Amino acid sequence: MNNVRPIEFNSSPKPTIGVEWEFALVDKExxxxxxSAARLFERVSELDNPSSGDRIHKELLRNTVELVTGICRNTxxxxxxxxxxxxxxxxIADDIGVDLFGAGTHPxxxxxxxxxxxxxxxxxxxxxxxxxxxxxxxxxxxxxxGINHRDKVLPIVSSLLNxxxxxxxxxxxxxxxxxxxxxxxxxxxxxxxxLPTAGLPFQFQQWSEFEAFVGDQMHTGIIEHLxxxxxxxxxxxxxxxVEIRVCDGVSTIAELAGLVxxxxxxxxxxxxxxxxxxxxxxxxxxxxxxxxxxAARYGLDAIIITDSDCNERLVxxxxxxxxxxxxxxxxxxxxxxxxxxxxxxxxxxxxYQRQRQKFAETGDMVAVVDSIVxxxxx
Numbered sequence: 001m002n003n004v005r006p007i008e009f010n011s012s013p014k015p016t017i018g019v020e021w022e023f024a025l026v027d028k029e030x031x032x033x034x035x036s037a038a039r040l041f042e043r044v045s046e047l048d049n050p051s052s053g054d055r056i057h058k059e060l061l062r063n064t065v066e067l068v069t070g071i072c073r074n075t076x077x078x079x080x081x082x083x084x085x086x087x088x089x090x091x092i093a094d095d096i097g098v099d100l101f102g103a104g105t106h107p108x109x110x111x112x113x114x115x116x117x118x119x120x121x122x123x124x125x126x127x128x129x130x131x132x133x134x135x136x137x138x139x140x141x142x143x144x145x146g147i148n149h150r151d152k153v154l155p156i157v158s159s160l161l162n163x164x165x166x167x168x169x170x171x172x173x174x175x176x177x178x179x180x181x182x183x184x185x186x187x188x189x190x191x192x193x194x195l196p197t198a199g200l201p202f203q204f205q206q207w208s209e210f211e212a213f214v215g216d217q218m219h220t221g222i223i224e225h226l227x228x229x230x231x232x233x234x235x236x237x238x239x240x241x242v243e244i245r246v247c248d249g250v251s252t253i254a255e256l257a258g259l260v261x262x263x264x265x266x267x268x269x270x271x272x273x274x275x276x277x278x279x280x281x282x283x284x285x286x287x288x289x290x291x292x293x294x295a296a297r298y299g300l301d302a303i304i305i306t307d308s309d310c311n312e313r314l315v316x317x318x319x320x321x322x323x324x325x326x327x328x329x330x331x332x333x334x335x336x337x338x339x340x341x342x343x344x345x346x347x348x349x350x351x352y353q354r355q356r357q358k359f360a361e362t363g364d365m366v367a368v369v370d371s372i373v374x375x376x377x378x
Contacts, residue, residue: 003215007226009153009207012146012240015268015333019078019260021067022059022139022249024101025093031369033109033137034098035062043092055085063109064139065089065100071146075261075335079253086253090376099373103351104138104174104188104248107365111135111178129195136195138188139249141171143260144241145267150207153235156242156270158203159280160233161288163266164246165295165304166322169315170342171247171259172299173351173372176365185299185352188248189292192230197223200292201231203285210235232292242267251351251375254341261338265326268333283308299353300346316346 027034037058044056057066067089069081086100093100111134126133147153172185184190193199197217204210217223226237236243244263250256270280283291287305294302295315302315323343330339349357351372358371 003219004208004212005215005218007207007211007214007237009147009150009235009237010240011148011150013148014073014146015148015264015271016071016073016146017069017075017078017260017264018071018144018239018241019069019082019256020057020142020144021082021102021256022141023065023067023089024103024106024137024139024249025063025065025098026101026106026369026373028097028099031366031373033063033106033113035113036096036098037062037065039096040065040089040092040098043095044088047088055081056089061137063137074333075257075264075338078260079257079338082256083253086376100376101369101372102139102173102249102251102376103355103372104140104172104186105177105191106137107176107355107359107368108179109137111137132194135191138174138191140188140192140245141247141250141256141259142243142245143247143263144236144239144243145264146239146241147267147271150237152271152274153242154204154207154210155274155280156267157201157233157235158205158282159270160242160244160266161200161203162281162283162306163322164200164232164288165291165302165315166319167244167246167259167263168248168292168295169299169302170262170319170345170350171250171255172295173248173251173355175352175355176359176368179365181356181359184297185350186248186296189232189246189296193232195230197228198230199232200285200288201233203282203288248351251372252378253376254378255345255351257338258342258345261330261333261335262323262326262342264333264335265329265339269326269329272329281307300350319343319346 025034067085069078072078174188177187232246291304304315330336355368358368
């Protein structure tokens with residue numbers, strides 16, 4: 001316990017949300033990834049609106065742009081915020097000959113041709129992780145939900161893992177990699193966990209356990225900064241949130257709204273159950289790990305483990321009951337329509353299914369990229 005480092009959690013008085021939406025930049029002609037983010041950000045810096053720079057962020061590679069909201073009360077506010085930034089970025093992207101591509105991976109791009117964004121933190125990551133770090137041609141959506149007391153954070157993180165497969169199956173959009181179908185609905189989920197400190201979180205219940213863990217990580221040089229813990233679901237003490245990083249990249253505003261609403265409702269539901277004195281349900285780490293794999297492999301056709309008694313169910317059947325249970329919370333959070341729209345994702349087909357269908361029709365991965373780019377207008 002000598003390595004324990006106190007970590008202050010800046011509690012959020014209300015369950016506000018923030019969203020981070022990552023896009024790849026693809027060339028309008030070749031549809032390959034384009035290392036043109038530097039040009040895009042140069043144009044952003046020239047905008048008259050200084051707040052645009054706070055909403056449009058750089059990432060590890062020069063083929064990526066991330067749109068970030070401010071603190072929002074509900075899904076509608078978050079989507080409006082992102083839509084404003086999206087309009088700005090799409091205008092600039094069009095001028096420099098690229099389009100925005102919203103999926104977890106690119107179907108045929110090669111990692112070896114991608115350029116690193118300048119910066120000590122990024123260079124150090126690649127130096128340490130080498131081949132696996134260079135492979136990270138992946139994009140996702142992160143959602144922050146405010147928590148009003150630090151002692152709720154870790155029980156919520158651990159219990160939310162029970163809904164991990166639902167979120168991954170709904171958002172899975174990375175079936176293809178380096179010119180071939182991987183057989184997975186979300187190859188991104190499998191790729192990202194190869195990095196040290198990434199993957200599923202440890203299931204701590206007490207804040208002191210997390211502090212001891214972070215102390216050990218820093219003492220041994222595994223991390224230098226707290227944000228280098230890259231768990232799929234993690235505490236964000238500085239922001240006073242739980243950050244959910246499960247979802248693959250998303251290609252449509254409608255699907256994004258549904259996923260954000262679902263995450264918001266799930267976290268608030270767990271928060272309220274803690275307030276009511278309930279002990280939140282958790283599953284053994286090996287069951288959580290299996291669920292992640294099943295959702296990554298089979299997507300919306302996954303048979304998932306639903307509880308610690310090892311009962312199993314088709315993920316979409318379980319989702320139907322979940323949406324019904326969360327409907328009253330959605331009313332409180334003013335996201336009834338957005339939550340209800342989640343049910344349409346399996347009906348329409350998940351992004352990974354739509355991509356495979358397009359390839360089956362055309363035999364052309366360029367056409368797959370075209371279809372994803374076009375979906376942003378829906």
